[in-house]
Amino acid sequence: MTFFRCFCVLLILCCCNSKPNTEAEAIHVSVLRGPSAIAFAHWMKEAPVIDGKPVSVRIIDSPGLMQAALIKGEADIAVLPMISAANLYNKGIRYHLAGCPIWGTLYLAGRSGKEISGGNKPVLHIFGAGTTPDILTRHYLRQHKLDYTLNYSFTTAREIMQGLLAGKVDHAVLGEPFLSIALQNDSTLQILADLNRPDSASLGFAQTAILYAPALKKNQKTIDSLLNLSCRFAVEQPEQAIRILEKENIFASGMLTPESIERCKIDYKTASEAQENILRFLQLIGQYEPKALGGKMPDEKFYK
CATH class of the missing domain: 3.40.190.10 (Periplasmic binding protein-like II)
Incomplete structure (x- = not known):
């Protein structure tokens, strides 16, 4: 009986030791x-x-x-x-x-016939003041001498996408995958600008x-x-x-x-x-x- 108990304990210890801790490793x-x-x-x-x-x-x-x-x-x-x-x-x-x-992944999207151009001052909805989307947007608009009013009332890209689809927003900065969702669900929306390239030759x-x-x-x-x-x-x-x-x-x-x-x-x-x-x-x-x-x-x- 004693031998049997010792054998069982040894077997359990061997099984435990043979199982690698893959999470830790x-x-x-x-x-x-x-x-x-x-x-x-x-x-x-x-x-x-x-x-x-x-x-x-x-x-x-x-x-x-x-x-x-x-x-x-x-x-x-x-x-x-x-x-x-x-x-x-x-x-x-x-x-x-x-x-x-x-x-x-950042693009300026808007409705057909309402493209941003010089001479007007559209409202552009954007999220994340002081973050990459905000900075690259301001840089793009300054580079192209576009007059604008930035609106930060939406706090996330999802909220801006929903505003576009609801017709409450005409121009917005979106990244993927929200841009694709918006384009798939509203044929009047289009990409107006690529905000990701410092110049045409750049990656x-x-x-x-x-x-x-x-x-x-x-x-x-x-x-x-x-x-x-x-x-x-x-x-x-x-x-x-x-x-x-x-x-x-x-x-x-x-x-x-x-x-x-x-x-x-x-x-x-x-x-x-x-x-x-x-x-x-x-x-x-x-x-x-x-x-x-x-x-x-x-x-x-x-x-x-």
Whole structure:
């Protein structure tokens, strides 16, 4: 009887010890809900392995929660707005900048026959005062010498989209996927301007950043290769990417289209490849809203 009990205890201990703690051993990737998640559909379908550990993607619902995760060191890799990455760096949160995966999702939309042009002063609805959409909108309008009145009464892109569809708004700045939803549901709406290009030859503005923890520095080449693969998957196989994102409940059915993904300008560039573009973008942000960067430009180490 004693032998039997000892055998049972030994068996239980062996079973417990043989079960790996995959959650603790995973590489935790935090991605803001929205266009950034599109670039990671491939990782959701087939979790890659970095340094012998599987990648686990978690969707974060707000920039505030993302910032908290980074401050607490809960994310090994994080995807967030470039201005937030620079701000956190200036606050002493020392993650490494891997690169930029998305080069712009912002568009000016309005009703046919009511295009913005010089000589009038339309009301333009926008959300997020002091954030990237607001800054790029003001920059575009200043560049093209357009007179305007910015209206911030709607606090989210969804509210602005609903205002457009209800006929309460004629001109608005929207990003994907809300732009595509609006265009699909109202044939009188059209894209009036692309706010994502500093000039016609440019890839776009380096609006999104991918950061990784210092412990992963030795895996930089592997990370870059996997990020490039994931971004190419979204661009080259958009229908599959959409199915994955819908299955994972990142986007509701019908929210995304291949055109939505195309308008997100997904193209992974490493920090060294994109450094000049990132610098120009952050200088532009600093010109309009220096507080968005924490009051100063990040130093050279930000790009290393």
